[in-house]
Amino acid sequence: MEPQTSTALQMVDEAQSFFLQGLTKSEIEIVVAGAIQRKYSRGGAVYREGEAADQFFMLLSGRARYFTLTEDGRRVILRWILPNQVFGVMALRHEPGAYRVSAESVRDSELLVWHRADIRRFVVRYPRLLENVVTLASEYFDWYLTAQLALISESARQRLARVLFHLANDIGQHLEDGIVLDITNEELADAAHITRFSTSRLLSEWQRRGILKKRRGRLVLVASERLFACSPQRGAVTR
Secondary structure, eight states: OOHHHHHHHHHOOTTTOGGGTTOOHHHHHHHHHTSEEEEEOTTOEEEOTTSBOOEEEEEEESOEEEEEEOTTOOEEEEEEEOTTOEEOGGGGSSSOOBOSSEEEESSSEEEEEEEHHHHHHHHHHOHHHHHHHHHHHHHHHHHHHHHHHHHHHSOHHHHHHHHHHHHHHHHOEEETTEEEEOOOHHHHHHHHTOOHHHHHHHHHHHHHTTSEEEETTEEEESOGGGGGGSOOOTTOOOO
């Protein structure tokens, strides 16, 4: 086994990688050995929307995210990608296709990268891999459906509270004084589908209430459970 493959195996958490569930230890070693290990610096583009989907990825360390651009060039954050999660599933299609959205590293990251032909051979050899991808795709659809329903039925305050709560669970760093989130006001506004003005106003209000603190471009959630206790009065919906 090559040293790089050995290092990658050590970084893959089999219990956390749903993509690899159902495979034996030796089968996982074979699949991982078929990938190359690549590093991306903070802000580095993994792939761009519309590019040929000729690679499939698993995040080993760091953090990444999906995003797309509106017609006027505004960036819309779609979902964060965490270690042991896979992305670039358009590479699994029988017919060559293009990536539907863009992906970029948010922190210095390491990824496993499979070429399209290689990962397609693996999903044919180990059908459980394809079953796992279908399950992941259905979970993504559930997330998208929840986001759409929230956009229709929830206020700006409720949407931002929900985004913060889920981000705390997904990417938050737990410290003694709270949960640290490395995210900007603009990114929160895009994720919650509200204006930047409303985001700034709500964050300032929650800061005064002691629910969160601002620290060097980061947010520290002190009492995330109180986010939903600060609901607006009926009919008071802001955008």
